[in-house]
Amino acid sequence: MTWELLLWLLALGALLALLVQLVRLVRADGDLTLLWAEWQGRRPEWELTDMVVWVTGASSGIGEELAYQLSKLGVSLVLSARRVDELERVKRRCLENGNLKGKDILVLPLDLTNRSTHEAATKMALEEFGKIDILINNGGRSQRSLFVDTSLDVYKEIMELNYLGTVSLTKCVLPHMIERKQGKIVTVNSIMGIGSAPLATGYSASKHALQGFFNGLRTELTDYPGIVISNICPGPVQSNIVKNAFTEDITKRMDVIGDQSYKMATSRCARLILVTMANDLKEVWISDQPYLLIAYLWQYMPTWAWWLAGKVGKRRIENFKSGLDADSSYMIALKKKYK
Numbered sequence: 615m616t617w618e619l620l621l622w623l624l625a626l627g628a629l630l631a632l633l634v635q636l637v638r639l640v641r642a643d644g645d646l647t648l649l650w651a652e653w654q655g656r657r658p659e660w661e662l663t664d665m666v667v668w669v670t671g672a673s674s675g676i677g678e679e680l681a682y683q684l685s686k687l688g689v690s691l692v693l694s695a696r697r698v699d700e701l702e703r704v705k706r707r708c709l710e711n712g713n714l715k716g717k718d719i720l721v722l723p724l725d726l727t728n729r730s731t732h733e734a735a736t737k738m739a740l741e742e743f744g745k746i747d748i749l750i751n752n753g754g755r756s757q758r759s760l761f762v763d764t765s766l767d768v769y770k771e772i773m774e775l776n777y778l779g780t781v782s783l784t785k786c787v788l789p790h791m792i793e794r795k796q797g798k799i800v801t802v803n804s805i806m807g808i809g810s811a812p813l814a815t816g817y818s819a820s821k822h823a824l825q826g827f828f829n830g831l832r833t834e835l836t837d838y839p840g841i842v843i844s845n846i847c848p849g850p851v852q853s854n855i856v857k858n859a860f861t862e863d864i865t866k867r868m869d870v871i872g873d874q875s876y877k878m879a880t881s882r883c884a885r886l887i888l889v890t891m892a893n894d895l896k897e898v899w900i901s902d903q904p905y906l907l908i909a910y911l912w913q914y915m916p917t918w919a920w921w922l923a924g925k926v927g928k929r930r931i932e933n934f935k936s937g938l939d940a941d942s943s944y945m946i947a948l949k950k951k952y953k
C-alpha cells in the first residue's frame with residue numbers, strides 16, 4: 615500500500631512538472647534554442663564588451679533600444695539612419711544612461727536606399743574605430759496595403775530598402791570581416807520572413823529574400839567559422855513600424871496607427887537580440903503568442919498554419935477596410951483574455 619501510494623505521488627509529481635513545462639512553453643516568447651541560450655548560455659555582459667557595433671535604423675524602435683542596451687555593455691557604437699537630429703538624440707541618451715564617452719559613439723547618417731554612399735560610410739566607421747565586429751542590419755520599413763490596390767513602385771522601394779540596401783551594406787562590411795576572419799552580421803528579419811500575412815505582401819517578400827540571401831551567404835562562409843550570420847525573426851514589437859509603413863501609394867503616409875501596447879516590449883526584443891549575438895545563434899524567433907505558435911506550425915504543419923493564418927488574416931483585412939488598425943482591436947482583446 616505504501617509503495618503504491620509512493621508510485622502515485624511520483625506519477626503526480628511528474629505530471630505536474632510536465633504541466634509546468636507546457637505552460638512555460640505556451641507562454642514562451644522565443645524559440646527553444648534562444649530561450650535555452652538565455653537561461654544557460656553566454657551572457658551579453660561577458661561576451662559583447664569592447665566590440666565595435668554598427669546599428670542601422672538606430673533612430674527609432676528596435677534599433678534605438680539596441681543602441682541603449684549596447685551602450686550599457688561598453689561597446690563602441692556606430693549609429694546610422696537618415697535623420698542626424700534623431701541620431702544625435704539617441705547618442706545623447708546613450709551617454710546619459712550608458713557607460714560610454716562621446717568618442718565611443720559615431721553618428722553616421724546613412725540612407726540604405728542610397729547604395730553609392732555605403733562604401734564611403736564603411737570607410738568612415740573603420741577610420742573611426744579601426745574595426746567593425748558586429749553589423750546589425752536593422753533599418754527597414756513595413757507595409758499596410760492590399761496587393762490589388764498597391765502601386766508597383768511600392769514593391770520596388772521595399773525591395774530597394776529592406777533587401778538591396780541591406781545586401782549592399784553587407785557587401786561593403788564583409789571583406790573587412792573576411793580579412794580579420796571574424797565578425798557577426800546580424801539581420802533583423804521578421805516572422806514575416808518565415809510565413810506571411812495579408813496587407814504585407816511586399817514586406818514579406820523582402821524579408822523572405824533576406825532570409826534566402828543570408829542563409830545562402832552563411833553556407834558560402836564555412837571557411838570562416840569566426841564569421842557568424844544571424845537572422846533575427848521578431849513577431850510584433852512596439853516601435854514606429856506601423857506609423858512608418860508603406861501604403862498603397864509611395865507618397866501616402868499611414869493615417870490609422872492604432873494602439874501598439876499589445877505588442878512585445880521593445881526592451882525584451884532587444885535583450886533577446888543581444889543574447890543571440892552573445893551565443894552566435896544562427897536563426898532566432900522572438901515573439902509573443904499566438905505568433906510564435908504559428909511560426910512553429912508553419913515549420914511543422916504548414917497546411918494547418920495557413921488555415922489559421924487565413925482566419926486571422928480575414929479579420930485583419932476586415933479591420934483595415936473599415937478604417938481600423940489591422941490588428942490592435944482583436945489583439946488587445948485577446949491579450950486581456952489570456953493575461
Ligand SMILES: NC(=O)c1ccc[n+]([C@@H]2O[C@H](COP(=O)([O-])OP(=O)(O)OC[C@H]3O[C@@H](n4cnc5c(N)ncnc54)[C@H](O)[C@@H]3O)[C@@H](O)[C@H]2O)c1
Binds near residue numbers: 724727848849858
Ligand atoms: N516592430 C515590429 O513589429 C517588427 C517585427 C519584425 C521585424 N521588424 C523589423 O525590425 C526592424 C526595425 O524596425 P522597427 O520596428 O524598429 O521600426 P521603426 O520604424 O521604429 O524603425 C525603423 C528604423 O529604420 C530606419 N530606416 C527607414 N528607412 C531607412 C532608410 N532608407 N535608410 C536608413 N534607415 C532607414 C528608420 O529611420 C528607423 O530608424 C525593421 O527591419 C523591421 O522590418 C520589426
